[in-house]
Amino acid sequence: MPFRAYLISSTPEGVHAAFTMLDDDGLDPGDVTVRVQYASINYKDALAATGKGRIIRRFPCVGGIDASGIVEASGSPRFQPGDAVIVHGHGFGVSHHGGYAARARAPAAWINKVPAGMSTLDAITLGVAGYTAALGIDAMELNGLAPHKGKVLVNGATGGVASVSIDLLAQRGYDVVAVTGKPQEAQYLRELGAAEVIASADLAAGDKPLEPALWQGAVDSLGGAPLSALTRTMRKDGVIASIGNAAGLEFTTSVMPFILRGVRLLGINSDNEPEVRERVWQRLASDLKPKHLAAIARVIPFDELPQAIAAVIGGRARGRTVVRMAD
Template identity: 50%
Template sequence: MLTVSEKFTAFRIHKDDNNKISSGFEQLSLEQLTAGEVVIKVAYSDINYKDALAATGKGRILRTYPLVGGIDLSGVVIRSEDPRFQSGDKVLVCGAQLSELYDGGYSEFARVKADSVVNLPQGISLRDAMALGTAGYTAALAIQRMEDNGQVPERGPIVVTGATGGVGSFAINMLSNIGYEVIAFTGKTEQAPYLQALGASKLLNRHDIEIGTKPLENAQWGGAIDNVGGETLAWLTRTTHVWGNIASIGLAGGIKLESTVMPFILRGVSLLGINSVEMPLSVRAQGWKRLASDLKPSKLALIAPTTIKFADLPQAFDAYVEGRVTGRTVVEIDASLD
């Protein structure tokens, strides 16, 4: 029977009186973690760009300090005050304000709110769940919302911007697997073999694109999943076919959207905002069921090739901040639970 250690190791992030961020391993007790109804022995976590920003202080991600880092986790329930979860259940938590308002997954034990916990679907291991993580879940949510709004392969190819990132990589592979033609939009043309292996039929070099200034440009795409925002998103609205859907996820290219209403009125283009955090449990559970079935990536090992030990976590963040990482990294905390 699994029990909670009196003291356990966690990677915690602090801010001092001068707003300087520091982080590192500490010994904590359960009572020092933020409140929650479910206690989990953590098997795996992962590294997202957001995690690297938070841990290095390069981005103000946390809204309260100190907090344990890690926005995702998978593991086994130790105890639960909520009847939906029992001791021994394999579960995951992704995109639920961990390492923002609540202590996260970089810990041997976690205490989380029951409404953020999803039972691990059959067909996915605890490691698979973190290879997917928030990135995989977000890509699945984007596809689900587009399909709910009428997107079908017959309407034309789907452009995926930020194609080599986690969400972009998963989106390409998932869309390709369910019958869509996929075009990868990227500045990293040296990654062409990787993107083609995922299922991209064509690459667009973002440095070669003429954005244009017309309210409407030549319609080329059935829809898009956009991880960039800014002028790239505005260009997508002007170049998407009638009744196409654009799932807006990221803002690496800027937060402003300078457009006109013409794509929405004259072509019926829909702009769908994707928020993977503020989601009811029923939506989370449905997304993960699809990730275990028709949206399960066929190239998961290619997208998430790296597993590091918990002890090596602090040395891994700089590469993410500096944009030197392709593919996802899983953090192994207790593999024996899988």
């Protein structure tokens, strides 16, 4: 039975994304076939669908780097028909058809059961963004982050990774400082748990190798100049989770923060082995459970995907944009 999909193709004029019809024979190989209920729009999805980033590694490709739904068929002992699952990571939506379709098929290693007590809507509101936020906090805590040690900065604060990070950190008792290019969203950020909201334009950033030491931790979605400034303003033994590059790929700094303040720069990559994925998803359902998913999610119908992608690229989105694929 044919179903609708949002397919990203390469044409002589450039990358082109459009709705099309697909059937099961057109899906890529995998152990598990899922009836997709929800997908989402991550920054990477917006770059992929518009061709503004060289994300897609196999054309044509159904976009969508995460999806949640119900298992229809499984060749893996880990999953049974009827299981609620979340799919993300590795080639999904990049080199293997992804979540922007009524059905998806993927290797079992790219799939987790939705933890008990979580709905498929909760799971996709977290999605890759929430999983990565939890992974970053997990890594920072393993490197000494603790609620009593001082302020934790979260930049690109209205974004998906950042919104979930603020929620998770605040519910664990951290003193969270949100830094945003959209100061008009201060109320939203405070609702998620930020104790302080700073407009990125007002964040003083000198250019000395070491600037006043302010933060014990930082969740960085931006890279570029904001990451450079972070390295120079961390407190002794401060930890930075380097997650994204929305402001730039490259940054400059000196070794001074690392050798004089013991600053730790932790690279966070969400393509993990099944054991790590299981542990992090279980944390998201227990000691790292978010409290504000309803405020973070904006749910749109599949029809509105192209306009919503344009809003993400145009910097007009907030939190997580969830795409409802089926009722």
